[in-house]
Amino acid sequence: MNAGLAQVCGALIARDALIALRRRADVLTTFFFFVIVVSLFPLGVGPEPERLREIAPGVVWVAALLASMLALGRLFAADFADGTLEQMALAPQPLSVLVLTKVAAHWLTTGLPLVVISPVLGLQFGLAGDALLVLVWSLLIGTPVLSLIGSVGAALTLGVRGGGALTALLVLPLYIPGLIFGAGAVGAVQAGLGVAGHLSMLGAILLLALATTPWATAAAVRIALE
Amino acid sequence: MNAGLAQVCGALIARDALIALRRRADVLTTFFFFVIVVSLFPLGVGPEPERLREIAPGVVWVAALLASMLALGRLFAADFADGTLEQMALAPQPLSVLVLTKVAAHWLTTGLPLVVISPVLGLQFGLAGDALLVLVWSLLIGTPVLSLIGSVGAALTLGVRGGGALTALLVLPLYIPGLIFGAGAVGAVQAGLGVAGHLSMLGAILLLALATTPWATAAAVRIALE
Amino acid sequence: MSIWKYSSPQVFYPIAGSMVPWFAGAAAMLTVLGLYVGFFVAPTDFQQGEAYRIIFIHVPAAWMSMFIYLVMAFWAGVGLAFNTRLSSMMAHALAPTGALMTFIALWTGALWGRPTWGTYWVWDARLTSELILLFLYIGYMSLAAAIDDPRRADKASAVLALVGVVNIPIIYFSVQWWNTLHQGASVSLTRAPSMATTMLTGMLIMVFAFWMYSIAVSLVRLRHIILERERNAAWVTEIRAG
């Protein structure tokens, strides 16, 4: 009757997926938020195709950054408010693993959709085929980094009023390296330079985040529950 | 012993101001969020001064939009969760006025700071003196519009999990006219054209919002409480 | 025990008090000396004229801004690991000074940029990463301020500080990274070699001056924090009384 770690993590993902399904609106909104923010820029900046193409990588990446940051509000806050997080901390499994699982589930419902839609948005800004490809790759490697780093901020601001904005303040600076290499990769391919360097740096960052953030997040959660 | 409408509104503002004071971090974070988002773009877009100057109005305005949208989370959500909103609806004063008061308090703590800092950010993007002035004016007229429109969205998404993102989805489209005329004004002065047209349009939007949104918000609040 | 005994606020409070004057004095003297060397001994720069003298403020501030962050993170980490109140207080005491240093580096840099680059601000990697550092300091302080319960504030902000350490190498190496992205040449690096020895000595003196200053100010702030945190402890009330 006692379940192993794998089973528990499975249940956790299943549960979060089910909630996301019930709250389809949620998932969709992160998604539409991304789309809208990207679409706002031509309105603010003006329609010159040349200029748009130049700013495209930056705009898409910044929008992805903001979208996944907005979604952080749903990562722990609700579980914290209704006591589920307490139960997670009491689970006879290592909290860092459970946290990592939650982040994974979160990425599946918030990060992945952005990656999927990004080519369409890239087209809006007149990106060429190879640039589009690089954009997708950079986001595919980059968005998990955003979720992982974000989880630390989200956990740190649990139960702290103004969480949303405070989280933003905490995590946005830490997002910047990801942004630089992600947008940089696309910019490089537009400029006809190689992108391997940028993408591998992104990959390195991802590994670093995977190795470190779960512990930090778990620690932050425990602190919040004390 | 029974207090008049003015007194009640006074108390309401005083209370929100006090909370904002307790949560200084809160107010500051919206502010820093604005600063950070604006600072993110050059990283994504690249440092060419010329290009930056061109996109400056759009970027600053979009950032202001997102910042005040993020802050919406604090407009009603907490009051709803802890039952204060229930008590507001039960107050023997017209709810629309109370709501308007709350929005005013909210703007003072979130909108105004953005207006104040905007010139500095403009400088970072190398805006000229007159452009800076117009930027400030456009934000001064524009941010209240954002708060007013936002209040409707915030009220509509009360009690909906992931409200944050959903609010974003609801209000961002409504923000667009403000964005167009606001950023447009700055763009115009950069292009050496007159700005009176844009600004007066913004003013008109503000009046319209003032006249209509409080009722809509009040209605939305009542619905959320049913 | 021997070392641990210093980790008690009560023991450390007077020690800190007795240390402050020395560091303050050293800071004052070194500053005078450094500024003298900087403004009267060091020769006028053949490229930039007098403007370059900002370097005597700018570089020390920039270095301290990074160094202080590391120290702050270290103490925060110790506080988190061993639950020693004093080290957390130390971290909190350091943060504002670090932020100040960062701000000075940005400010002087910007002022310096005007004559040399013809603009106050360029989105050069170093400038940007320094700006991030400022945001990190602010984030650290806001988080600590946003949590009412001091013990929780200590721990939470400590976690943040440790995570933020990642940014320090980023600051240092961002120059190279950026160059691989855009060709925005970083003035800071290109100028470094062409530095007269007198400049260098003056600069180093100023670095030590800033160092001493930071220690002195942090200790003063630390004493305030101790009093604030321990205000109901018997020994504090005694101090208040007499």
Next chain:
Amino acid sequence: MLEAIALCCTRGERSLFADLSFGLPQGIALRVRGENGSGKTSLLRILAGLAPAAGGEVRWKGALLCDLGEDYLSQIVFIGHANALKDDLSAVENLRYGLALSGIAVAEAACRAALAEDGLGRIADLPVQWLSQGQKRRTALTRLAFCRSRPLWILDEPFSALDGSAVSRLAERLQRHLGDGGMVVFTTHQEVPLGFVTQGLELQ
């Protein structure tokens, strides 16, 4: 004074109660009984005008609630499951602004005194988020001390989380209110010693 006529309440497909009628004269307390989920909270929210009834009508002094609007609201006090306290404000501030919100201006000193009277003196200045469950509930209930001029009190599970002494203090307060010709509609699952007779209303 308060009359409910043929009230119906449906939630989703389920009808909680149908054509429920009762009248509440001055000086009487109405205790709504019923097992979990029988519709007590729903009924109280209808009486407070927070939620519309699926059918039937509620009258106050003969007039319909919907017609009275704010005149009715200035006659009642409603305290629900939620405490309506701001975590960041102290008990005193919460009490003060809470009252101001419902149109009752009180000096801080008065609030402090009232809290002290309810045994919350020493925690009056702590942020509410630090208070215990019961302390929060008691802070929320203290507002009643300033609402004696409002005839109708609607209280949902007022005794929950209260310790013995707090329960009896609240019971006394209700009794006094009834003595002054007030009315109370409340629910509770606990068998609390009330010093007054209550008219019962059973929902199933």
Next chain:
Amino acid sequence: MLEAIALCCTRGERSLFADLSFGLPQGIALRVRGENGSGKTSLLRILAGLAPAAGGEVRWKGALLCDLGEDYLSQIVFIGHANALKDDLSAVENLRYGLALSGIAVAEAACRAALAEDGLGRIADLPVQWLSQGQKRRTALTRLAFCRSRPLWILDEPFSALDGSAVSRLAERLQRHLGDGGMVVFTTHQEVPLGFVTQGLELQ
């Protein structure tokens, strides 16, 4: 089995209790008493290992909690003021995933049966957000039906919001658990008819 030795708990500047010691042998229920804010919830959270004590130590079978870590967690059940229910999931789903989270895999049918047994059969498939206060609490408590293999139950105000029949059903469940050699630490302000003797612990 469970021993608390010279426990201290301070909140802010205030010390809630100091040098509190007790032992809890098998088959015994410990009822923590004390007025509002006396530190019951704080104590329970310390016993569950959620919060560190300011001083003293808690031992389980002679070993320190901090050393036991997850081995201890797999021996206890903690149900606090909060219900740990997801508004969007039905009672069944909540029960199932809640148990899975604490390492107990149960089939859906079993969950449904358990809920029905606790009189929640007809609302088992409603989203929890629609349930009444008491129904939510009862859903949260139903998990106990599957935790009989865990010796130590820590329950904070388990009876709050429960109607009469639910209270007695819970009391029986606790009694059965004690009979099986389990242990229960709980708090309540209500005078509920418990079918078993409790060892009292008074906090002031």
